[in-house]
Amino acid sequence: MSVTLQVTSEVLDVRRAGSYFVISLTAPGIAEVAKPGQFITIAMGGEESSMMLRRSFAIHQVQSRGVYGGTLDIVVSVHGKGTKWLSERRRHDTLAVVGPLGTPFSLPKSPVSCVIVGGGYGSAPLFVLAEQLRDRGCRVDAVLGASTEEKLFGVLELKRLATAITVTTDDGSTGIKGNVADVLPELIDRVNADVVYACGPMGMLAAVAEISTRKRVFSQCSVEEAMACGIGVCMTCVLPVIGDDGITRMVRSCTDGPTFRGDRVRWADVGTVPEDTYGAPVSGVRS
Amino acid sequence: MSRALFVKPSSSSGPALSVDMTASFAGLELPSPMLTASGCAAAGKELDAFFDITAIGGVVTKSIMMQPRSGRATPRMAETPSGMLNSIGLQGPGLERFIEEDLAWLNNRGARTIVSIAGESAEEFGKIAQRLRNVGGFDAIEVNISCPNVADRGQVFACNPVTAAQVIQSVKRNSDARTPIFAKLSPDVTDIVEIADSVIKAGATGVSLINTLLGMVIDPVTMRPALAGVTGGLSGPAIRPVAVRCVWSVRQAFPDVPIIGMGGIRSGADALEFILAGANAVSVGTSIFNDPSAPFRIHGELQLALAEHGFSSLQQAVSYAHRPADTTREVPITSEQSSDDDWDFISE
Numbered sequence: 001m002s003v004t005l006q007v008t009s010e011v012l013d014v015r016r017a018g019s020y021f022v023i024s025l026t027a028p029g030i031a032e033v034a035k036p037g038q039f040i041t042i043a044m045g046g047e048e049s050s051m052m053l054r055r056s057f058a059i060h061q062v063q064s065r066g067v068y069g070g071t072l073d074i075v076v077s078v079h080g081k082g083t084k085w086l087s088e089r090r091r092h093d094t095l096a097v098v099g100p101l102g103t104p105f106s107l108p109k110s111p112v113s114c115v116i117v118g119g120g121y122g123s124a125p126l127f128v129l130a131e132q133l134r135d136r137g138c139r140v141d142a143v144l145g146a147s148t149e150e151k152l153f154g155v156l157e158l159k160r161l162a163t164a165i166t167v168t169t170d171d172g173s174t175g176i177k178g179n180v181a182d183v184l185p186e187l188i189d190r191v192n193a194d195v196v197y198a199c200g201p202m203g204m205l206a207a208v209a210e211i212s213t214r215k216r217v218f219s220q221c222s223v224e225e226a227m228a229c230g231i232g233v234c235m236t237c238v239l240p241v242i243g244d245d246g247i248t249r250m251v252r253s254c255t256d257g258p259t260f261r262g263d264r265v266r267w268a269d270v271g272t273v274p275e276d277t278y279g280a281p282v283s284g285v286r287s
Numbered sequence: 288m289s290r291a292l293f294v295k296p297s298s299s300s301g302p303a304l305s306v307d308m309t310a311s312f313a314g315l316e317l318p319s320p321m322l323t324a325s326g327c328a329a330a331g332k333e334l335d336a337f338f339d340i341t342a343i344g345g346v347v348t349k350s351i352m353m354q355p356r357s358g359r360a361t362p363r364m365a366e367t368p369s370g371m372l373n374s375i376g377l378q379g380p381g382l383e384r385f386i387e388e389d390l391a392w393l394n395n396r397g398a399r400t401i402v403s404i405a406g407e408s409a410e411e412f413g414k415i416a417q418r419l420r421n422v423g424g425f426d427a428i429e430v431n432i433s434c435p436n437v438a439d440r441g442q443v444f445a446c447n448p449v450t451a452a453q454v455i456q457s458v459k460r461n462s463d464a465r466t467p468i469f470a471k472l473s474p475d476v477t478d479i480v481e482i483a484d485s486v487i488k489a490g491a492t493g494v495s496l497i498n499t500l501l502g503m504v505i506d507p508v509t510m511r512p513a514l515a516g517v518t519g520g521l522s523g524p525a526i527r528p529v530a531v532r533c534v535w536s537v538r539q540a541f542p543d544v545p546i547i548g549m550g551g552i553r554s555g556a557d558a559l560e561f562i563l564a565g566a567n568a569v570s571v572g573t574s575i576f577n578d579p580s581a582p583f584r585i586h587g588e589l590q591l592a593l594a595e596h597g598f599s600s601l602q603q604a605v606s607y608a609h610r611p612a613d614t615t616r617e618v619p620i621t622s623e624q625s626s627d628d629d630w631d632f633i634s635e
Contacts, residue, residue, distance in 0.1 A: 004336050006580055043577055050369040052523045052577045098579060228364050228371060229576040232333040235349075235375045236364040250357050250378060255333070271515065272360045279355035279381070 031070030119200020209262030219262030324572030370523025493545030538565025555588025
């Protein structure tokens with residue numbers, strides 16, 4: 001992996017977007033080299049904070065040049081003490097940032113047909129991806145899904161970037177009533193998709209991967225696993241993934257991921273250690 | 288071990304940034320007392336992206352077992368006030384791949400290395416030690432007899448003086464006589480001094496204090512245990528007073544036994560606390576997750592703190608909190624104090 005930096009960032013802007021907050025921050029040296037699908041980690045609550053674990057955020061937008069040098073945007077969904085603290089930051093506050101981290105999406109060499117699928121604010125890393133796919137002459141069709149309208153993220157923005165966009169909500173408050181899995185099969189067929197890129201909750205990724213594999217379409221899924229360190233040392237963010245040699249291993253979402261081939265993750269077994277995993281306990285003797 | 292007499296250090300020259308940070312103990316001579324805590328730094332490679340891994344005292348590697356090990360199911364961690372619970376379950380590549388990849392990388396990089404080993408029986412510990420002796424390329428062994436994340440609590444060898452001694456004997460028998468052996472102890476015992484006594488008699492060169500405390504969190508939403516493994520090891524600043532107490536007690540009982548102190552060290556002031564309580568070196572663990580540069584940063588902060596207190600070397604500060612009450616005034620020594628009340632430092 002390329003250079004990873006630890007920097008003090010300055011908050012430039014915090015704004016609401018539906019249920020979420022979009023935070024712009026300076027990230028000199030990070031914004032310039034970040035690739036689509038990579039993430040940053042941010043320490044919560046300042047130097048004396050009782051929150052010891054960093055939170056990870058997909059890099060949403062990047063601007064490599066400007067008044068502030070390299071800047072980037074993240075999307076924050078408040079669901080705990082840390083993210084609440086982060087959403088309360090204001091312009092000129094500083095943040096301890098590490099990045100860019102993780103394995104990015106891999107991009108096609110030729111102008112193929114791509115479908116990008118985002119669940120909730122999982123769409124955050126897909127914007128830069130869509131841009132780069134368009135730059136390569138790819139057709140980009142987008143599907144954004146969420147439980148309800150205000151939990152969708154970036155519909156208007158993505159409308160500009162994608163060739164076409166489909167929106168689903170579980171409650172039918174906007175777009176098609178249902179979820180992304182309901183519309184994906186037909187879309188893959190209609191646009192003759194070669195690649196599906198997805199980011200969102202585990203259940204959605206499992207469905208997207210299953211549909212893609214069934215339709216013999218290559219899929220890349222970016223997982224949202226809880227991480228303690230984000231840099232590959234703590235071994236908390238593991239999930240069972242099949243390697244090139246056909247062997248399942250517990251691999252790290254932070255460094256081996258967060259982007260995985262959809263057909264390699266054992267989605268149904270996430271949260272467990274399958275019996276045939278490399279180094280798995282023998283008949284439950286070990287833990 | 289040479290230890291300072293209990294004399295107030297010189298403070299005439301103000302903060303001396305040239306504080307000698309050499310940590311000499313157990314036959315080791317490290318340029319810094321800062322180590323990484325086992326299980327919080329993998330084998331050093333990832334952290335080398337954030338600071339020069341050869342600039343700190345050394346890397347204590349994640350506990351390695353003979354066979355590859357998948358570890359436990361997820362969730363494996365839960366954040367707690369000023370700390371975290373982990374339930375990794377000693378995931379690792381197995382000894383041979385560790386030797387081929389991790390140990391080779393550390394040697395290539397020129398990093399001082401303390402290999403942490405774990406086993407399910409005294410024999411397994413011995414076999415690992417034997418294989419490591421044949422391979423070489425490390426500075427010491429830390430024997431993890433206190434990992435709480437095993438299915439059978441009977442496997443926490445460090446909870447029993449007899450089983451703890453058996454493991455240490457097995458490692459000692461199978462190691463080069465010159466290899467320092469540190470027994471990593473659990474605070475989850477009635478009397479940690481008794482366990483320390485037992486492992487020292489069994490041949491441990493020194494002790495590493497402390498491993499995590501067994502803890503548990505119930506998720507208020509699911510109303511079930513937050514960890515897949517139900518219980519986990521508590522680490523981070525929350526456990527620091529427990530760790531300092533353990534270092535203090537063992538130091539008091541064994542004035543000359545090498546001690547590596549750890550448990551929630553986040554700043555130079557925290558590290559100094561352990562040194563003053565009797566640690567010869569300190570490991571930084573959970574704080575690495577908060578700040579990947581922590582071991583390197585804390586080295587600088589500790590050096591500054593030592594200078595501010597008028598110490599000219601790290602060695603002078605080791606166990607300094609144990610000095611008799613009548614040998615010094617109770618006010619902290621500051622650089623502003625006049626030089627006429629300086630005492631000469633005497634060491635033996």
